[in-house]
Amino acid sequence: MDNRLIYIADDEVKIQEIIRMFLKKEGYDVETFSDGKSLLDQFKQNQADMLIIDVMMPGIDGLALCSEIRKESTVPIIIISAKDSESDKIAGLMLGSDDYMTKPFSPVELVLRVKSIFRRMELERTNKESKSIINISDVEIFTEGRYALCKGQDLKLTSMEFNLLLYLSKNINKGVSREELLNKIWGFDSEVDTRATDDMIKRIRKKLLNVGSDLKIDTLWGFGFIIANK
Numbered sequence: 001m002d003n004r005l006i007y008i009a010d011d012e013v014k015i016q017e018i019i020r021m022f023l024k025k026e027g028y029d030v031e032t033f034s035d036g037k038s039l040l041d042q043f044k045q046n047q048a049d050m051l052i053i054d055v056m057m058p059g060i061d062g063l064a065l066c067s068e069i070r071k072e073s074t075v076p077i078i079i080i081s082a083k084d085s086e087s088d089k090i091a092g093l094m095l096g097s098d099d100y101m102t103k104p105f106s107p108v109e110l111v112l113r114v115k116s117i118f119r120r121m122e123l124e125r126t127n128k129e130s131k132s133i134i135n136i137s138d139v140e141i142f143t144e145g146r147y148a149l150c151k152g153q154d155l156k157l158t159s160m161e162f163n164l165l166l167y168l169s170k171n172i173n174k175g176v177s178r179e180e181l182l183n184k185i186w187g188f189d190s191e192v193d194t195r196a197t198d199d200m201i202k203r204i205r206k207k208l209l210n211v212g213s214d215l216k217i218d219t220l221w222g223f224g225f226i227i228a229n230k
Contacts (some may be wrong), residue, residue: 004049004118005029009039009065010080011057015103019052022107023114036060040068047073050114055081055092063095070096070203074158076117080105087196093186094196096158096203120159134169136227137215139208141169150213160185161204164197168217168227177224201225 006028010016016032023030031048033039037059039051051069055062066077077099079092084102092100099113134141140149146162148155157165163185168176178197201217208215218226 003027003029005031005046006050006052006114007031007033007039007043007048008052009033009036009057009062010052010054011035012054015054015080018107019110022111026111026115028114036062036065040065043069043073043075047075049075050117051075051077052110052114053077053079055079055083055088063091066092066095066097070158074156076121076159078110078113078117080110090182090186090196093160094199096160096200098159134166136169136172136229138213139215141166150208150211150215153211155207155211157204157207161200161207164200165204168225172227172229175220175224175226179224181224197224 006023008016008019008030010019010032011034013034016034020030020032031042033042034057036053036057039053040060043051053062053065057065060068062079062081066079069075069077077097079097079100080103081088081092081100082103089100089102098117101110101113132143134143138150139155142148143166146159148157148162148165164181167181167185181197198219201219205217208217215227218228220226
């Protein structure tokens with residue numbers, strides 16, 4: 001049985017209980033909350049292994065909650081929402097969520113996605129000593145372990161942040177458009193707010209700055225981004 005701790009925040013008690021029941025059946029420990037602030041307060045006292053949060057909640061909504069959590073943790077986050085437009089999904093993913101499910105959804109599918117994320121985390125942990133490394137400036141990117149170090153310090157990238165940095169690194173000295181990033185990293189094809197990638201770039205830049213990295217991600221105005229081998 002799996003005793004990982006999962007927090008659920010949704011203002012609909014029935015949805016809370018359905019998700020809790022299915023996750024408990026799989027052996028997970030579950031705590032439920034009816035608003036974002038309650039979950040955030042509890043998370044600061046006792047960090048969970050995963051968060052499942054609704055977007056539309058009183059007080060702190062799901063997107064704001066996701067943003068707050070990402071300031072201090074890379075814990076996996078699944079967003080559930082009645083909003084199903086592509087721009088809504090991109091907003092959730094860009095704020096750092098690991099997955100986005102629209103209501104109504106299958107509880108069985110949610111459990112499978114939870115398991116998939118935890119399985120991926122286990123693989124990352126297993127591959128932590130991988131020798132498959134990309135070196136750029138003072139940053140080491142471990143492609144199999146899916147983490148990056150600068151001067152021995154873990155950058156603590158979320159899964160999506162890692163994917164973005166890795167893609168730019170594999171295209172060093174080549175400008176990559178915002179549309180290409182949306183397509184290759186998140187799989188979005190349609191014309192949406194392509195400037196959404198800028199928020200994630202800002203977060204990666206901040207993490208590089210915090211460890212004193214020399215690696216620069218340059219903006220190509222009106223187009224996208226580039227890592228230049230200077």
